[in-house]
Amino acid sequence: MANEPVSPSQTDAWKSALASRRTQVADTEALPAALVSPLDRDVSRRNFIRASFWGGLGVTLLGSVGLLLDFLYPRNVRGFGGPVPAGNVADYVKGADPVPNSEGQFWMANLDPAESRLGGTGGADGLLALWRKCPHLGCTVPWRSTFSYEGDSEGWYRCPCHGSTYTKSGVRVFGPAPRSMDTMAIEIDSAGNITVQTGAITPGGPDNPERAVPV
Ligand code: FES
Numbered sequence: 001m002a003n004e005p006v007s008p009s010q011t012d013a014w015k016s017a018l019a020s021r022r023t024q025v026a027d028t029e030a031l032p033a034a035l036v037s038p039l040d041r042d043v044s045r046r047n048f049i050r051a052s053f054w055g056g057l058g059v060t061l062l063g064s065v066g067l068l069l070d071f072l073y074p075r076n077v078r079g080f081g082g083p084v085p086a087g088n089v090a091d092y093v094k095g096a097d098p099v100p101n102s103e104g105q106f107w108m109a110n111l112d113p114a115e116s117r118l119g120g121t122g123g124a125d126g127l128l129a130l131w132r133k134c135p136h137l138g139c140t141v142p143w144r145s146t147f148s149y150e151g152d153s154e155g156w157y158r159c160p161c162h163g164s165t166y167t168k169s170g171v172r173v174f175g176p177a178p179r180s181m182d183t184m185a186i187e188i189d190s191a192g193n194i195t196v197q198t199g200a201i202t203p204g205g206p207d208n209p210e211r212a213v214p215v
Pocket of ligand 1: 134137138139163177
């Protein structure tokens with residue numbers, strides 16, 4: 001009997017019998033709770049737990065990133081990187097040696113345009129703040145008031161690391177430094193008080209003398 005051929009009419013009869021026994025539930029209709037198998041309930045619970053886990057992890061990570069950014073955001077920056085007080089214009093005698101400012105990491109000089117020697121001001125007139133960091137490899141550049149170069153012994157900036165040499169206005173004349181000393185922005189209020197913006201640094205160039213602020 002198992003090998004007897006099945007006629008098309010028998011097949012159709014089976015199909016209609018099976019169709020009539022199926023419970024048809026519309027897509028929009030919720031399945032009665034009694035018809036939801038324990039396996040389905042397990043799967044949806046697992047999905048819910050998984051979604052909660054990843055959601056919670058995402059919120060935690062976002063919160064951590066937010067806290068980190070908040071921590072790193074600069075507020076009221078003081079010292080190097082922000083505004084640094086540099087005394088009063090009366091403190092700087094025109095033509096005198098540059099004065100170091102360790103908080104702001106710069107040299108300040110009141111340059112005299114009449115100082116026309118080789119290592120002089122290059123015609124600069126007024127206050128110039130030079131970042132003390134050598135543009136070559138970052139060594140601290142000192143002002144050496146008795147250093148002699150090319151027969152001029154009245155003072156130069158001279159880097160102790162590889163010998164880069166700069167005039168009083170920070171213009172490079174010798175050594176491996178790729179440019180002149182960098183300058184910082186200077187602000188002077190109506191009472192002559194000076195603030196150097198140590199975060200506003202301009203790469204040094206042959207135009208350093210033109211950056212001096214007349215006082
Ligand atoms: S670091 Fe100043 S010359 Fe090299």
